[in-house]
Amino acid sequence: MHGNSLSIQKTIKRYAEYKTEYFVAESHPMEQYVQGLKKEMVTMVEKIEMLEVHNRKLMGQNLASCSVKELQEIATQIEKSLHIVRSRKAKLYGDEIEKLKAKERELKDERVRLCGRVGERPMGTPSSSKEKEDVETDLVIGFPKSRR
CATH class of the missing domain: 1.20.5 (Single alpha-helices involved in coiled-coils or other helix-helix interfaces)
Incomplete structure (x- = not known):
């Protein structure tokens, strides 16, 4: 049984090595993805800060450093x-x-x-054509003429 025990230990050791290699290999892409996200976040924070500075300048604030x-x-x-x-x-x-x-x-x-x-009849409109004719529209400036 001593041989079986040694064989089992070798199998366990190989499994442990395989498991470690597998998970280490799998963790690299995840780490790269996380690092990419961190870089993107830093870039976005910088852009937001620049936009906030620009917005404050447009609002008339923090103009002392402007040329x-x-x-x-x-x-x-x-x-x-x-x-x-x-x-x-x-x-x-x-x-x-x-x-x-x-x-x-x-x-x-x-x-x-x-x-x-x-x-x-609506207000402002004459009721007949007679009313239209009776309205005088002559404008006279000066003294009235005497009637003889």
């Missing part, structure tokens, strides 16, 4: 952004005005229709 050229670039960027914001705002106002004008036309048409149903 005249950098300040001019910031001012130009702010002016471009302001132009874009104002253009968008003007478009929204224009769209809203058009909607309100359309609503006004709808309400006027509805008013005319309702007045027609009840037999009234």
